Amino acid sequence: MDQFLAQIFAVIHQIPQGKVATYGDIAKLAGYPGYARHVGKALSNLPKDSKLPWFRVINSQGKISLKGNDLERQKEKLMAEGIEVSAEGKISLRKYKWQP
DSSP, X not given: XXXXXXXXXXXXXXXXXXXXXXXXXHHHHTTOTTOHXXXXXXXXXXXXXXXXXXXXXXXXXXXXXXOHHHHHHHHHHHHHTTOOOOTTOXXXXXXXXXXX
C-alpha cells in the first residue's frame, strides 16, 4: 500500500464512534492538504467488508456524497452510532465534527 493510502486510512481509523470528519479534514490530518478528492477516490475502492469506518467521512457541506443505496447504507451506519442524519443525508458538522 502506498504512503498516501496508509496515512489516510490511519487517520480515518481514529475517527471516534458518533463523530464525522470531512474528506478535506482527513487529507489535511494525513499530511496531504488539498487532496480531499483523492481521499474520496481511495474510499470508493475499499472492499465491501472493510473494517475501516469509511462511513464517518462526509463532504465539506456536511452531507453524504454517495447516492442511492450507498447513501442509505452510509446513513444507516451513522444513525446506528447516534448521529442525526436528515432525509437527504445532511449531518450537523457543528454537533458531530471530530476535533482531533
